[in-house]
Amino acid sequence: xxxxxxxxxxxxxxxxxxxxxxxxxxxxxxxxxxxxxxxxxxxxxxxxxxxxxxxxxxxxxxxxxxxxxxxxxxxxxxxxxxxxxxxxxxxxxxxxxxxxxxxxxxxxxxxxxxxxxxxxxxxxxxxxxxxxxxxxxxxxxxxxxxxxxxxxxxxxxxxxxxxxxxxxxxxxxxxxxxxxxxxxxxxxxxxxxxxxxxxxxxxxxxxxxxxxxxxxxxxxxxxxxxxxxxxxxxxxxxxxxxxxxxxxxxxxxxxxxxxxxxxxxxxxxxxxxxxxxxxxxxxxxxxxxxxxxxxxxxxxxxxxxxxxxxxxxxxxxxxxxxxxxxxxxxxxxxxxxxxxxxxxxxxxxxxxxxxxxxxxxxxxxxxxxxxxxxxxxxxxxxxxxxxxxxxxxxx
Amino acid sequence: xxxxxxxxxxxxxxxxxxxxxxxxxxxxxxxxxxxxxxxxxxxxxxxxxxxxxxxxxxxxxxxxxxxxxxxxxxxxxxxxxxxxxxxxxxxxxxxxxxxxxxxxxxxxxxxxxxxxxxxxxxxxxxxxxxxxxxxxxxxxxxxxxxxxxxxxxxxxxxxxxxxxxxxxxxxxxxxxxxxxxxxxxxxxxxxxxxxxxxxxxxxxxxxxxxxxxxxxxxxxxxxxxxxxxxxxxxxxxxxxxxxxxxxxxxxxxxxxxxxxxxxxxxxxxxxxxxxxxxxxxxxxxxxxxxx
Numbered sequence: 001x002x003x004x005x006x007x008x009x010x011x012x013x014x015x016x017x018x019x020x021x022x023x024x025x026x027x028x029x030x031x032x033x034x035x036x037x038x039x040x041x042x043x044x045x046x047x048x049x050x051x052x053x054x055x056x057x058x059x060x061x062x063x064x065x066x067x068x069x070x071x072x073x074x075x076x077x078x079x080x081x082x083x084x085x086x087x088x089x090x091x092x093x094x095x096x097x098x099x100x101x102x103x104x105x106x107x108x109x110x111x112x113x114x115x116x117x118x119x120x121x122x123x124x125x126x127x128x129x130x131x132x133x134x135x136x137x138x139x140x141x142x143x144x145x146x147x148x149x150x151x152x153x154x155x156x157x158x159x160x161x162x163x164x165x166x167x168x169x170x171x172x173x174x175x176x177x178x179x180x181x182x183x184x185x186x187x188x189x190x191x192x193x194x195x196x197x198x199x200x201x202x203x204x205x206x207x208x209x210x211x212x213x214x215x216x217x218x219x220x221x222x223x224x225x226x227x228x229x230x231x232x233x234x235x236x237x238x239x240x241x242x243x244x245x246x247x248x249x250x251x252x253x254x255x256x257x258x259x260x261x262x263x264x265x266x267x268x269x270x271x272x273x274x275x276x277x278x279x280x281x282x283x284x285x286x287x288x289x290x291x292x293x294x295x296x297x298x299x300x301x302x303x304x305x306x307x308x309x310x311x312x313x314x315x316x317x318x319x320x321x322x323x324x325x326x327x328x329x330x331x332x333x334x335x336x337x338x339x340x341x342x343x344x345x346x347x348x349x350x351x352x353x354x355x356x357x358x359x360x361x362x363x364x365x366x367x368x369x370x371x372x373x374x375x376x377x378x379x380x381x382x383x384x385x386x387x388x389x390x391x392x393x394x395x
Numbered sequence: 396x397x398x399x400x401x402x403x404x405x406x407x408x409x410x411x412x413x414x415x416x417x418x419x420x421x422x423x424x425x426x427x428x429x430x431x432x433x434x435x436x437x438x439x440x441x442x443x444x445x446x447x448x449x450x451x452x453x454x455x456x457x458x459x460x461x462x463x464x465x466x467x468x469x470x471x472x473x474x475x476x477x478x479x480x481x482x483x484x485x486x487x488x489x490x491x492x493x494x495x496x497x498x499x500x501x502x503x504x505x506x507x508x509x510x511x512x513x514x515x516x517x518x519x520x521x522x523x524x525x526x527x528x529x530x531x532x533x534x535x536x537x538x539x540x541x542x543x544x545x546x547x548x549x550x551x552x553x554x555x556x557x558x559x560x561x562x563x564x565x566x567x568x569x570x571x572x573x574x575x576x577x578x579x580x581x582x583x584x585x586x587x588x589x590x591x592x593x594x595x596x597x598x599x600x601x602x603x604x605x606x607x608x609x610x611x612x613x614x615x616x617x618x619x620x621x622x623x624x625x626x627x628x629x630x631x632x633x634x635x636x637x638x639x640x641x642x643x644x645x646x647x648x649x650x651x652x653x654x655x656x657x658x659x660x661x662x663x664x665x666x667x668x669x670x671x672x673x674x675x676x677x678x679x680x681x682x683x684x685x686x
Contacts, residue, residue, distance in 0.1 A: 092638075121498050123608045123645070126505040126579040158502040199499055228471060229497035258642045273576060273642025274550020274605050277631040278673035284634045285672045293635070295642040326552045326559070327535075357559065359535055381556065382674035 001225045003239045004048045006104040008203075008221035015194040017187055019218040022106035024048065028084055031077045034105045042108025043076040044069055047083045049090075049098040050244045052222070057090035059083070060097055066090065069108065076105060101243060109219055114207035115174055116140050117188065117218075119195045121202075128156040128195065130188060132170045136207035162192035176210070184208075184216045191218075198236060199229035248292075248311050255307040257296055264289025265319040266388055267312035269305070271296050271330060279324045282381055288389035291318045300330060305338030309346050320392040322384055323354040332356045332364030340371045351391045352376065355384035397525035397570045398545070398590040398597070399488060399516070400464065404529045407432040407453060407462035407486070409469050409477045411443050416468035419492070419533050420447070423466070426530040432456035434477075453477075453484040466522070466531050467491040474518060475500035482511050489581070490531050491518035501579040508581060515581025519643070521551035521573035532573065534558075542567015544680065545591035547584055548603035549576045549643065553631060553673065557601055560677030566686075569597040576605070576643025584614035592622045599625045599684045601676060602667065606632030607646045607653040612661040619665035627680040628662050629670040630655045 006024035013019070023034035035043060047054055047066035054066035059082070066088045070076035080103045089097035114136030122129040133151045135143045144151055152173040154166045164185065171184035187208070195203050204222040211217055230237045242250050252259030258273065262280070266288050270276035273295045280290040292315065296308055312318060325335045339354060355378040356364045368375050376391065378384030406423070410416035411433025421444065424430050432450055433443045439451030448460065456462040465481040467474060467489060474493040481489045482504075496518050508515055516523055522532010526539035538555055540562045548554040554573055561568065572587045574580055584602060591597040600622070604611035611630065618626055633655040635641045637648040648654050659669050668683035670676045680686075 121502065121578065123578045123610075126502055128502065157506065158499070159506045196499065199497055201498060226498050228495045229499060231472060232497075260636075260639055260641065262636065270552075272550060272552025273646060274548070274553035274603070274631050275556060275673070277605060277635055277641050277646065278553055278556070278629070280635070281631060281633045282672045282674060290634065293639075293641055326555045358538070358555070380674055382672060385672075 001227055001230060001236070001240055002050045002244070003223055004050065004102065004241065005046065005221050006048055006102065007239045008223040011194060011198065011223065012218055012221060015190045017190045017194070017218055018216060019221065020044070020106040020109050022104055024102055024104040026102045028081060031080050031103070032073070035073050035076055038105060038107045042069055042071060043073070044106045044108055045076050045079040045083065046104040046106065047088050047100040048102035048104050049088055049093070049100055050241070051090050051092035051098060053090035053092050054088065057088045057093070060087040060089060066100070080105070098244070109209055109217055110212045112210040112212050114209055116143070116206050117191070117208040118202065118204040118206070119192055119200070122155065125155050127158055128192070130154040130156065130162065130166070130170055130192065132174055134174055136209070140206065156192065161196065162189060164189060167192070180210060180214050180216060187216050187218070199226045199233055200224065201226045248314060252294070252308070252311050255304050257294060257304060257308050257311070259311055260293040261315065262290050262292050264291045265317050266392060267291045267294070267315065267318045267321045268324065269294050269296060269308050269312065269321065270324045271300060271326065275324065275326060279322065279381065279385070282385040283322065283389060286385045286389050288385070288392065291315055300335070300338065302334070302338035302341050305335065306342040306345050309342035309348070313346055313350070318350060319395065320351040320388045321353070322388045323352065324381060324384060325356050325358070327356065327358030327360065327364070331360040332358055333360045333367060336364035336367040340367065340373060343373045348373065351388065353378055353384050353388040353391070355379070355381060397528065398594050399523050399570060399572065400525050400529040400531055402528050404464050404531070405429050405431045405460065405462050406464050406466055406531055407434055407456040407460070408466050409434045409453065409481070410467070411435060411447065411449060412438055413468060413470070417443065419468065422536070423530050426536040428529050428531060431460040432462050453480045453486065457484050457486065462486065464488040464531065465490065467493055467518070469493060471495035471497070475504050478504050478515065479507060482507055482513050486513060488514050488516070490516045490520070490522050491581070492520060492522055492532055494519040496577070498577070498579055501577065505579055505581070516572065517575040517580060519577045520575030521554060523570065523572050525570045526568050534571070534573070538562055539571065540567035543569050543596055543598040544601060545569050545594065545597040545599070546571040546601045546603070547574060547587035547591070549574055549605055549645065550603065550631065553603055556673055557603055557629070557676045561601070561680060564677045564681065569594060576645050578608065578645040584610045585617045588614050588617060588622065592624060597624070599627070599680060601680055602626060602628045603676070604628065604630045604658055605643065605646050606630070606635050606641065606648050606655050607643070609653065611658040615661040615665040615667060618667060625683040625685070626667045627670065627676065627683045628667045629673060629676050629679070630658045630662070631673065
């Protein structure tokens with residue numbers, strides 16, 4: 001789960017991580033009071049959407065830049081007015097863009113130099129790792145590729161946590177000296193504390209800056225959380241912004257379905273994440289394109305299958321449906337009943353190909369055949385993919 | 396012969412009195428697995444299905460029933476604790492089925508594992524089966540058949556698909572290992588491949604992977620160096636969009652790493668025959684095996 005920059009900065013303040021003073025609002029009436037709460041000087045006006053690349057983004061009405069630097073209060077209000085409720089398209093949003101519903105004002109920073117800092121769970125070592133670089137404000141993947149010597153990593157033993165010397169090591173590697181090195185180490189130490197205590201799966205500060213008055217500050221913040229740990233983080237769960245998520249994905253999560261919208265026209269309903277991915281792959285292999293990834297899980301009920309059908313059919317791009325179930329513990333006759341109920345409940349008018357394999361497969365196939373619903377039955381995964389792609393192409 | 400589990404395996408189910416733990420324990424018992432104990436704190440002294448003794452602690456099940464393998468079925472908030480308890484009780488093999496354990500908890504478990512001689516399979520996995528001998532987990536027993544093909548996979552139903560293809564072609568499996576779809580797991584593809592490579596009764600190997608991480612690349616490097624047995628493979632997620640987590644917490648392409656293309660290339664470079672589609676896993680095995 002991701003949160004907005006202004007929410008991340010609230011957490012930073014809670015954990016004693018220095019960042020420019022800021023104030024957020026969703027109402028144009030509060031622009032003035034937000035700006036007044038900041039100190040004198042430059043004001044940064046930031047569109048709050050989850051996607052990156054905001055600074056270089058363009059609004060659908062042609063207004064340039066989702067992050068703007070204003071010299072005066074009037075200028076800041078003008079920028080904010082143009083941004084609020086406008087749709088911002090960035091490299092990460094796709095062509096549809098995202099509607100900006102919150103504006104975050106921050107004090108301008110006196111930047112001396114930009115750095116990169118992140119903490120994430122490293123799969124290779126199964127431990128948290130602090131990653132830092134002298135190259136901030138740029139794409140870290142490019143730095144890793146072109147100048148790997150400018151990236152520093154410190155692996156943390158999860159049993160004892162980040163040690164002070166490790167935080168200092170990073171600070172010195174970045175070239176900090178004296179009191180500024182102490183300040184940087186403290187920032188890294190506190191950032192790790194937040195990463196661990198809030199069950200983050202990633203925190204990224206890009207850029208981290210050194211200021212001309214000898215301080216360090218987190219200029220931007222990107223924070224993601226482990227969805228599996230949200231049950232014990234009600235404060236974090238409260239920060240979830242459903243407007244930033246696909247409504248179909250939100251609906252799916254209510255039924256414990258794992259749904260991801262894609263661009264194709266063939267909807268799929270599969271049990272198991274690996275098989276669901278493989279089903280998308282094989283649809284592509286035979287010349288089609290999947291409209292979604294949908295894993296109904298290991299113990300789907302008729303109610304879940306019905307909900308799944310409703311969700312995939314709410315996508316107007318869908319022209320055909322492929323159901324692929326390898327019934328293990330989940331029995332094929334139960335799934336068949338679910339499919340029939342769902343097809344009737346939603347008055348299905350799109351072609352449907354069903355491939356069932358596994359426990360009670362014969363009863364399942366019999367139920368489908370006798371249901372009176374127009375269903376094309378398939379014997380293997382390849383057969384099923386080919387059939388649905390052919391049927392949709394022939395329409 | 397086989398790896399990890401056989402007729403000598405004595406299983407304790409943690410979470411046996413729960414709905415899904417009980418259901419799957421029953422299925423394993425029906426298959427012939429020696430389920431010697433269950434553990435539910437506070438329910439010690441009861442009997443599961445009037446036959447399997449339930450204990451308050453894993454240590455009791457080891458002491459009184461000689462349990463040497465655990466199947467962890469407790470809900471996610473308590474699963475890491477259950478695994479740690481198994482480690483403390485000296486259980487040699489722990490198979491964690493639970494899906495949804497916080498990654499932070501698993502980082503601690505993985506750290507603790509280093510201090511023990513135990514092996515963890517999973518979490519978020521279908522389990523381990525040696526056909527005809529011992530089934531620990533949630534896989535449907537009947538699709539398997541005793542034989543000489545070792546199968547390792549992160550995904551449950553995709554493993555069933557591979558098993559079913561192999562069985563339908565007339566071949567059986569030595570052991571099938573589901574290592575799970577989480578970013579931190581106890582046993583990697585490489586670990587499983589090592590076990591199969593050293594098992595005299597495993598003649599051929601099927602390795603199924605998916606996008607995310609670099610476990611398949613590492614396994615391919617190991618195979619290139621050490622494995623003479625024929626290996627077939629498949630990678631799911633060729634068409635998955637980057638930056639999206641495809642169901643499994645571990646299945647995500649980020650920053651250009653973990654792509655299906657890179658994994659397939661590494662596997663082919665190691666002499667593995669990689670199936671073009673999930674329907675061709677059996678055929679890929681026959682091709683590399685020369686059958």
